[in-house]
Amino acid sequence: MVGAILKLRPACLSNLMLCYWLTRAHVDFGCAPAQRFGHDDAAIVAAFRRYVERVRHG
Structure with missing residues (x-):
């Protein structure tokens, strides 16, 4: 699962920002995504x- 996230991570997203995303509360899970490792990996x-994902306007 971590490997899949690392493959998706764009070069402009620092390791620190990735850690921040993994450890802050997320609306989809009601907690930090890191707390759901092993339970909701696909989600x-x-x-x-x-x-x-890049924002597309048009």
Whole structure:
């Protein structure tokens, strides 16, 4: 699961920002994503994918 997140992580997202995202409360989980490791792995990867997705206007 961590490997999947690291593959999705864009170069502009620092390790510190990744740690921040993993440890702050997230609306999808009601807690930090790191607290759900091993339980909601697919949901965590999907939430991270939405977080790093580029905004498209048009």
